[in-house]
Amino acid sequence: MNTRRLWFVLALVMAVSFTVLGLMGREIHRQAPPIPTRVVDASGQVLLTKADIETGQLAWQSMGGQQVGSIWGHGGYVAPDWSADQVHREATALLDIWARRDFKAAYDALSPERQAALRERLKREIRTNTYDAKTGVVTVSGDRAQAMRQVRGHYETLLGSDPALEALREQYAIANGAVKDPTRRTAIAAFYWWTGWAASTNRPGEVISYTANWPHEALIGNTPTAPTIVWSVASVILLIFAVGALAFWHARTKSEDHLVAPDKDPLAAMKPTPSMKATGKYFLTVIGLFLLQVGLGAVTAHYSVEGHAFFGVPISDIIPYAVTRTWHTQLAIFWIATAWLATGLYVAPMISGHEPKGQKLGVDLLWVALVVVVLGSMAGEWLGVQQVFDLNANWWFGHQGWEYVDLGRFWQILLFVGLMKWLVLVGRALWPALKAPSESKPVLWILFLSTIAIGLFYGAGFMWGKHTHISMVEYWRWWVVHLWVEGFFEVFATAVISLLMVKLGLVRAKSANGAVLFGTIVFLFGGVLGTAHHWYFAGTPVSVIAIGSVFSALEVVPLALIGAEAFETFRHTRAAPWVATYRWPILFFVAVSFWNLLGAGVFGFMINPPISLYYIQGLNTTATHGHAALFGVYGMLGIGLLLFCFRGLARREAWDDRLLAATFWMLNGGLAMMLFLSLLPVGVIQAIASIEHGLWFARSPAVIHSPLVQVLVWMRVPGDVVFAGGAFTLAIFAAKLLVGARRRAIGKAASPVAAE
Numbered sequence: 187m188n189t190r191r192l193w194f195v196l197a198l199v200m201a202v203s204f205t206v207l208g209l210m211g212r213e214i215h216r217q218a219p220p221i222p223t224r225v226v227d228a229s230g231q232v233l234l235t236k237a238d239i240e241t242g243q244l245a246w247q248s249m250g251g252q253q254v255g256s257i258w259g260h261g262g263y264v265a266p267d268w269s270a271d272q273v274h275r276e277a278t279a280l281l282d283i284w285a286r287r288d289f290k291a292a293y294d295a296l297s298p299e300r301q302a303a304l305r306e307r308l309k310r311e312i313r314t315n316t317y318d319a320k321t322g323v324v325t326v327s328g329d330r331a332q333a334m335r336q337v338r339g340h341y342e343t344l345l346g347s348d349p350a351l352e353a354l355r356e357q358y359a360i361a362n363g364a365v366k367d368p369t370r371r372t373a374i375a376a377f378y379w380w381t382g383w384a385a386s387t388n389r390p391g392e393v394i395s396y397t398a399n400w401p402h403e404a405l406i407g408n409t410p411t412a413p414t415i416v417w418s419v420a421s422v423i424l425l426i427f428a429v430g431a432l433a434f435w436h437a438r439t440k441s442e443d444h445l446v447a448p449d450k451d452p453l454a455a456m457k458p459t460p461s462m463k464a465t466g467k468y469f470l471t472v473i474g475l476f477l478l479q480v481g482l483g484a485v486t487a488h489y490s491v492e493g494h495a496f497f498g499v500p501i502s503d504i505i506p507y508a509v510t511r512t513w514h515t516q517l518a519i520f521w522i523a524t525a526w527l528a529t530g531l532y533v534a535p536m537i538s539g540h541e542p543k544g545q546k547l548g549v550d551l552l553w554v555a556l557v558v559v560v561l562g563s564m565a566g567e568w569l570g571v572q573q574v575f576d577l578n579a580n581w582w583f584g585h586q587g588w589e590y591v592d593l594g595r596f597w598q599i600l601l602f603v604g605l606m607k608w609l610v611l612v613g614r615a616l617w618p619a620l621k622a623p624s625e626s627k628p629v630l631w632i633l634f635l636s637t638i639a640i641g642l643f644y645g646a647g648f649m650w651g652k653h654t655h656i657s658m659v660e661y662w663r664w665w666v667v668h669l670w671v672e673g674f675f676e677v678f679a680t681a682v683i684s685l686l687m688v689k690l691g692l693v694r695a696k697s698a699n700g701a702v703l704f705g706t707i708v709f710l711f712g713g714v715l716g717t718a719h720h721w722y723f724a725g726t727p728v729s730v731i732a733i734g735s736v737f738s739a740l741e742v743v744p745l746a747l748i749g750a751e752a753f754e755t756f757r758h759t760r761a762a763p764w765v766a767t768y769r770w771p772i773l774f775f776v777a778v779s780f781w782n783l784l785g786a787g788v789f790g791f792m793i794n795p796p797i798s799l800y801y802i803q804g805l806n807t808t809a810t811h812g813h814a815a816l817f818g819v820y821g822m823l824g825i826g827l828l829l830f831c832f833r834g835l836a837r838r839e840a841w842d843d844r845l846l847a848a849t850f851w852m853l854n855g856g857l858a859m860m861l862f863l864s865l866l867p868v869g870v871i872q873a874i875a876s877i878e879h880g881l882w883f884a885r886s887p888a889v890i891h892s893p894l895v896q897v898l899v900w901m902r903v904p905g906d907v908v909f910a911g912g913a914f915t916l917a918i919f920a921a922k923l924l925v926g927a928r929r930r931a932i933g934k935a936a937s938p939v940a941a942e
Contacts, residue, residue: 517560526824538618555870872885
């Protein structure tokens, strides 16, 4: 395979993809739903202002933002999607106002004919865009103003402590007195109204809303648009064609003779450098954060049954759902990223054979900085949700309210500085290998370039401010979540694994070069522009649906051959007797392939086509994909890398394959039970409810707290218990290694490398 040609193709793919991504950002900014300067009724009375909406967004962020329900489908799953809830409540309030005035009866008591007439009137009322671009004013009728006041009163009461809505707050897992300041509650209601207005009012000169008629709401005629359907069909057709083309290419590609493994472990004589040894505390930190995340996950899941308590113990005033879910999702990113960052610090000196001056000190200081960011950001998020900060201080030190980027801007800056430090540490250790002649030079450069990308692309999180339009926040937020976490980290991990296999003599350097370069091209070709599938209904133009649907389908294409990749990875465990010492790290890499196919491929494509996401965005189908892909792929990969590095740091007598076997099967089995016994069935039930009645209903207590769904929520417990068992056996395994390291430190151990 001609690597020079592949480098050219990779450069072309990156240049074109990011150019298109930039143009999409410009169009999203240009066509985002306007924020009116004022909303007035027919008499000119001001109902709310732009300042109310912007303050409401900040206040919503301070209470947990996307961790407490969702906006435009992005966020948590227990509380409602506030946009859909606002639209439905306002629509039903307006229908009832008309029914009682015109027919002296509630809307539900009217004949079907009269109901149909009122619904047609409602569509004209809600969908007609009265925004004046010159003055920035939205004018509503007196009846609609009355409906708006009713809905505003509901939200003001819900977010306070009024006993009248305590039962509903518990069903939503919203703590009593979640927002203590009444002016903040009023502002949040204004923000909810604006998100609902954008989701239900037609774009100027068009017959679709700013959110492409999302969410599904039959009362106002919010139904799928033609582009939503057409581009969904196109994405499926393209997927079938691309998978066939890839299979044809794979069939005609010559396979090289199987490489004969060395007689002995090539790394057996390796002596870890001081900086490599210093990464041990990173991996122990990874396990600690993982255990904490698992515990918080159990509490968070239980909140969907008891919204204010944990098995009868009232805890929501101290650690409410908004906090536990924040910490649960954020810790997932922290421990997985820490495992990968530590691997980079460990592998760079191993590959180059060079230990830069002061490298150990840099590694130690970076670990301290990491601990400060983790603990500091968690404390800030708790204080923010408890409404300790004012809105400005909360944005800097508290809870930003954006899922996966929840930490305050101050902590975000510190994390970015830490990533820059990591980039320098890895780069300076790797640089001698990049300059020296090597058969693995292409993979080394991929590793180095992905290291740079990991360091820099987190900076996309600084592209929004306190008052940035939510459409643009979503644009940049998914640069962090999709491109940083799912994109360049995966390229980095692929390069690291390939280099490790080459170092062990299990893969030819030439084969690794071609495979990594080709895999990077195929992955990024769909992956960069595939980011757009997160923006379908975030106040974006139709072009986003077209591009996102096509390229997110292409993201799935490389997974068609994942079975062959998994088999090749598994075959390495039988290459030679000594390879058995790496059996469990390699099997975790095999698990990555399995979950990549199921979690990222099957469950990912289940929700990615526009017509699919139109109905199931923000339901437990998304959580099914999220758990299977985030832990199944990235978590398993992090643990596999952790174990690989432990092989070079651990005493031979301390290594316990039985504990690793238990860890492997309990983590994989527990995750499968969690998905198939609970998350997926609940998601299917919600999907049916969404298709039949609307998203507001699928996220309502009538569905979420229905007897069947509650049974399915409890069915998650067995999987959680098994999964937690795997986390604890991993911790016990690490503890045995730590004890072994202490014995070695006092002279009772002879070798830093594990036995064959």
